[in-house]
Amino acid sequence: MLGVLVGLLARLRRGRHSAHRTRSGPLVAVLAVLGLVAALLGLPASQQPAAAAKKVTFTVALTNDADSFNPFLGIEAESYEMWALTYDYMIHYSMKDMSPRPGLATSWDTSSDGRTWTFHIRSGVKWSDGKPFTAADIAYTYNRILDGGPEAATWASYLTSVTKVTAPDARTVVLTLKKPNAVLPLLPIPIIPEHVWKNVSEKQVKSYSAEPKPGHPVVGEGPFRLVEGTAGGSTYRFEANKDYWGGAPHVDEVVFRVFKSNDPAVQALVKGEVDFVEDITPLQVKALQKHPGVTAINGDSPGFDEIAFNTGAVDTKTGKPLGDGNPALKDAKFRYALGFAIDRNLLIKKAYQGAGKPGTTIIPPAYSGYQWQPPADVAFRFDLKKAGELLDAAGYQKGSDGLRTMPDGSPMKPLRLYARSESKTSIDTLDFFKEWLGDIGVPAKVTAYEGNKLTNIILDGDFDAFQWGWYVEPDPDSMLSYMTCGQRGSWSDSWYCNPRYDALYRAQNAEMDQAKRTQDVKRMQEILYKDAPYLVTAYNTIGEAVRSDRFACLQPQPDPGGIWLEQYGAHNYLSVRPASQAGDCDGVATALKPVSSSTGAADGGSGTGLMVGGGVALVVVLAAGGWLALRRRATAADRA
Amino acid sequence: MTTTLVTAPTTSPVGRHRSYGRYLAGKILGAVASLFFVLVVNFFLFRVLPGDPARTLGRGRFSSAAQLAEFRHTYGLDESLPRQFVTFLHNTFTGQLGISLRYRVPVGDLIWERLWPTVMLVGTSTILATLIGVYIGMLGAWNRGGPFDRVSTGVTLTLYSMPEWWLGLLLIAGLAVGIGPLPGLFPTGGLHSTDVDPSSLKGVLDTAWHLTLPVITLTLAYLADYSLVMRSSLLDELGEDYLLTARAKGLRDIAVRRHHAVRNALLPTTTITAINIGFVVSGAITIETVFSIPGLGLLSSEALSIPDYWVLQGAFLVASGAVIVANLGANLLYGLLDPRVRT
Numbered sequence: 001m002l003g004v005l006v007g008l009l010a011r012l013r014r015g016r017h018s019a020h021r022t023r024s025g026p027l028v029a030v031l032a033v034l035g036l037v038a039a040l041l042g043l044p045a046s047q048q049p050a051a052a053a054k055k056v057t058f059t060v061a062l063t064n065d066a067d068s069f070n071p072f073l074g075i076e077a078e079s080y081e082m083w084a085l086t087y088d089y090m091i092h093y094s095m096k097d098m099s100p101r102p103g104l105a106t107s108w109d110t111s112s113d114g115r116t117w118t119f120h121i122r123s124g125v126k127w128s129d130g131k132p133f134t135a136a137d138i139a140y141t142y143n144r145i146l147d148g149g150p151e152a153a154t155w156a157s158y159l160t161s162v163t164k165v166t167a168p169d170a171r172t173v174v175l176t177l178k179k180p181n182a183v184l185p186l187l188p189i190p191i192i193p194e195h196v197w198k199n200v201s202e203k204q205v206k207s208y209s210a211e212p213k214p215g216h217p218v219v220g221e222g223p224f225r226l227v228e229g230t231a232g233g234s235t236y237r238f239e240a241n242k243d244y245w246g247g248a249p250h251v252d253e254v255v256f257r258v259f260k261s262n263d264p265a266v267q268a269l270v271k272g273e274v275d276f277v278e279d280i281t282p283l284q285v286k287a288l289q290k291h292p293g294v295t296a297i298n299g300d301s302p303g304f305d306e307i308a309f310n311t312g313a314v315d316t317k318t319g320k321p322l323g324d325g326n327p328a329l330k331d332a333k334f335r336y337a338l339g340f341a342i343d344r345n346l347l348i349k350k351a352y353q354g355a356g357k358p359g360t361t362i363i364p365p366a367y368s369g370y371q372w373q374p375p376a377d378v379a380f381r382f383d384l385k386k387a388g389e390l391l392d393a394a395g396y397q398k399g400s401d402g403l404r405t406m407p408d409g410s411p412m413k414p415l416r417l418y419a420r421s422e423s424k425t426s427i428d429t430l431d432f433f434k435e436w437l438g439d440i441g442v443p444a445k446v447t448a449y450e451g452n453k454l455t456n457i458i459l460d461g462d463f464d465a466f467q468w469g470w471y472v473e474p475d476p477d478s479m480l481s482y483m484t485c486g487q488r489g490s491w492s493d494s495w496y497c498n499p500r501y502d503a504l505y506r507a508q509n510a511e512m513d514q515a516k517r518t519q520d521v522k523r524m525q526e527i528l529y530k531d532a533p534y535l536v537t538a539y540n541t542i543g544e545a546v547r548s549d550r551f552a553c554l555q556p557q558p559d560p561g562g563i564w565l566e567q568y569g570a571h572n573y574l575s576v577r578p579a580s581q582a583g584d585c586d587g588v589a590t591a592l593k594p595v596s597s598s599t600g601a602a603d604g605g606s607g608t609g610l611m612v613g614g615g616v617a618l619v620v621v622l623a624a625g626g627w628l629a630l631r632r633r634a635t636a637a638d639r640a
Numbered sequence: 641m642t643t644t645l646v647t648a649p650t651t652s653p654v655g656r657h658r659s660y661g662r663y664l665a666g667k668i669l670g671a672v673a674s675l676f677f678v679l680v681v682n683f684f685l686f687r688v689l690p691g692d693p694a695r696t697l698g699r700g701r702f703s704s705a706a707q708l709a710e711f712r713h714t715y716g717l718d719e720s721l722p723r724q725f726v727t728f729l730h731n732t733f734t735g736q737l738g739i740s741l742r743y744r745v746p747v748g749d750l751i752w753e754r755l756w757p758t759v760m761l762v763g764t765s766t767i768l769a770t771l772i773g774v775y776i777g778m779l780g781a782w783n784r785g786g787p788f789d790r791v792s793t794g795v796t797l798t799l800y801s802m803p804e805w806w807l808g809l810l811l812i813a814g815l816a817v818g819i820g821p822l823p824g825l826f827p828t829g830g831l832h833s834t835d836v837d838p839s840s841l842k843g844v845l846d847t848a849w850h851l852t853l854p855v856i857t858l859t860l861a862y863l864a865d866y867s868l869v870m871r872s873s874l875l876d877e878l879g880e881d882y883l884l885t886a887r888a889k890g891l892r893d894i895a896v897r898r899h900h901a902v903r904n905a906l907l908p909t910t911t912i913t914a915i916n917i918g919f920v921v922s923g924a925i926t927i928e929t930v931f932s933i934p935g936l937g938l939l940s941s942e943a944l945s946i947p948d949y950w951v952l953q954g955a956f957l958v959a960s961g962a963v964i965v966a967n968l969g970a971n972l973l974y975g976l977l978d979p980r981v982r983t
Binding site for chain 2: 065067068070073074075148149150152153154156157206207209230231232233234235257258259260261263264265267268270271273450451452453455456481487490491
């Protein structure tokens with residue numbers, strides 16, 4: 001019985017198999033035809049850009065995607081770049097040091113008590129759908145943020161102490177403040193069109209994408225308009241706004257292509273598929289510098305890396321100590337002494353592959369106006385002897401085993417140095433630091449954690465030191481605020497708290513006299529330098545490369561030495577132009593000049609490409625045909 | 641149980657039919673149960689991950705605690721865990737998967753957008769690898785020890801043990817950028833050119849053109865999966881008497897191979913194909929990264945670093961759902977093909 005059943009099913013199975021086989025014939029045929037069609041038609045399709053050469057397209061490779069085109073929601077730097085193209089701002093940034101320059105506002109003035117700011121708005125500006133732009137749009141944008149809700153998350157801090165924004169007429173915006181706010185007039189908030197956004201309720205805004213639909217570009221007043229692209233998508237296409245008040249861009253289109261890793265992006269630059277790559281490694285910069293037709297730089301970026309200490313974590317609700325931080329690090333003298341045990345130049349060479357600058361204070365040199373320079377007698381240098389003397393003086397004597405003890409004579413617990421596992425630089429920095437600490441008799445060990453895990457550890461106060469970094473905005477206020485007592489448990493990661501520093505923070509935030517404010521900001525940096533919750537190790541650079549045989553006139557920001565794209569503002573998208581039209585770049589001496597092309601390899605080979613492609617297609621067809629013929633013959637033979 | 645025993649001998653065909661129905665019902669019930677299990681585990685699994693999305697996303701952007709709180713409130717992160725779980729269940733059964741914390745768009749839309757590149761990439765590669773792999777394995781086993789066997793086993797194993805992303809980078813350097821006299825034939829990455837409408841015929845072909853290199857890479861990497869299984873199962877069949885019988889009938893060698901040996905050797909390959917089809921929507925993270933293909937693998941790996949709970953839950957639901965459905969399909973197919981498994 002069972003045998004019969006098995007036999008039945010075996011037959012059934014065989015039947016199915018042969019049915020499957022006869023179906024596979026057409027499948028192969030379909031695949032072959034598809035292959036042929038793809039090969040023959042796909043190639044001309046890829047030649048398309050060359051055919052439509054009249055349109056000038058500047059193609060930029062990004063290594064991260066824009067997270068949202070909605071200016072109230074996006075967070076990634078790439079999104080900021082997209083808004084800078086689509087929208088405009090009341091205030092622009094200078095190329096030299098990112099200080100405020102006229103944007104949509106041509107001028108502004110402050111009342112003597114600093115509580116009323118009046119901005120005078122440019123006339124003749126139009127939205128990309130033709131509707132006139134007025135001061136009411138600015139008031140609308142700011143009021144949406146002041147109303148709270150999702151809009152407040154990104155932008156509320158720029159409108160601190162602003163209570164009311166009005167537009168008394170089409171050319172005037174008035175900000176009323178509770179108390180003076182020194183961060184003004186820097187307002188990096190993209191201005192959105194009221195006539196479009198009034199249809200987006202506060203409930204809808206948290207998932208409103210602000211993306212274009214076919215034939216309906218995003219409405220903005222910036223130098224470009226977004227015609228194609230979705231958040232998290234792989235390409236974003238922008239069309240030039242020929243009516244832009246600052247003059248029409250010199251390119252017709254800017255296209256962003258998202259590469260998920262930077263090796264292929266560099267390959268695409270070499271091949272000529274893209275004109276610009278950003279965020280590449282120092283080694284890639286070095287390799288590209290040798291490539292004809294390409295200019296590659298490590299541009300100064302306004303950010304720093306630091307070794308941060310647990311200066312005494314506390315539960316912010318109860319005020320009781322939190323975590324298990326090493327008691328030695330609660331002593332500012334101990335932390336300051338360690339500042340002499342870091343060879344910053346060596347770190348730059350080894351951990352940063354030569355890309356970066358030795359760091360001093362939390363305000364990077366890009367903001368030269370605010371940066372404090374430590375005098376020679378205070379400034380850190382690599383001097384292990386001096387570090388040892390300072391530790392001796394502070395009571396951390398060396399024991400008989402060569403290791404330092406606590407001032408009360410008890411042994412010192414080894415410092416736990418936490419690196420971020422995703423960053424080789426982070427691990428290398430702390431490995432070096434550990435060696436230097438060993439040289440001065442301070443025991444230490446390095447452990448690497450994933451960034452999110454490390455954040456949890458920092459918030460629990462269960463650490464001694466870690467390596468991380470910050471990106472610093474043109475106004476120092478927010479960076480300075482991260483070191484105040486009030487930020488403990490929020491953004492403060494060193495648990496630093498110094499009432500004298502906090503008093504200065506409040507003073508500078510309300511100080512309307514720029515010279516006095518700068519003085520306060522510098523004194524705050526001095527306090528931090530000596531208290532050493534952070535030992536700033538390096539100022540960052542960002543690797544960028546451009547096809548300078550095709551495009552020219554990118555101006556660095558900060559100028560000189562800075563980066564070309566992902567700057568503050570859309571300046572270079574307006575300035576970039578084909579190499580043949582470079583001239584003297586409107587007289588900007590520091591702008592990138594065109595270089596002579598390679599042997600033309602970038603554009604050559606299209607004809608041969610077609611031929612080789614055709615050859616490949618032919619082989620595919622022959623192979624598929626042969627396969628089919630063989631199959632048919634075999635079947636026939638078996639049947640016979 | 642007793643009824644089956646009693647009725648089975650008298651009405652054999654009906655009994656068999658009923659037992660298949662029972663088998664089917666059991667498998668479907670099992671699948672639904674595992675899907676629900678996955679749903680629950682997913683929710684709690686991702687909450688155990690270290691990291692706070694508001695802090696990861698807001699570093700250097702939200703300077704005050706109020707801004708952090710606002711973000712958490714907008715996206716429901718400030719609710720209690722049980723409450724979030726109820727919301728999650730409610731959302732899942734009403735077909736909404738929440739709003740992505742990173743992209744601030746509905747997760748369903750995001751997954752739908754990312755699904756088709758992955759299916760095209762991994763699906764095509766799986767089909768190609770199956771067809772070519774089975775053929776290679778068959779030829780290798782038939783002439784076991786011969787030059788083709790040795791070369792093909794060596795080559796497929798080498799490709800199999802190579803990191804996929806490295807193979808991809810080599811192909812980019814060789815075939816996309818071009819080396820020496822060899823011109824760059826293929827695009828270095830992405831899913832389509834910027835100047836063509838992806839829904840037009842030209843756009844479809846353009847997409848196929850962009851997918852050529854990644855598909856080749858994955859196909860090469862997957863080959864050994866199928867060729868080795870096919871080779872060993874065919875080797876098992878080679879000693880069987882029925883092949884001797886077939887030869888004795890005077891059939892040509894190729895006919896013996898194709899219509900007798902291979903047919904029986906295909907069963908294990910069917911199994912891995914069925915299972916691997918379930919994994920198609922899980923994506924191929926490394927290949928999607930190297931070729932910058934916005935697929936599901938990349939989406940979930942990026943979501944993991946935030947962690948973007950709703951995207952992770954959605955992506956894993958889709959991925960595990962597909963595996964469960966594929967396994968169910970394989971089980972049902974097997975129930976038809978081989979009655980021995982129906983117990």
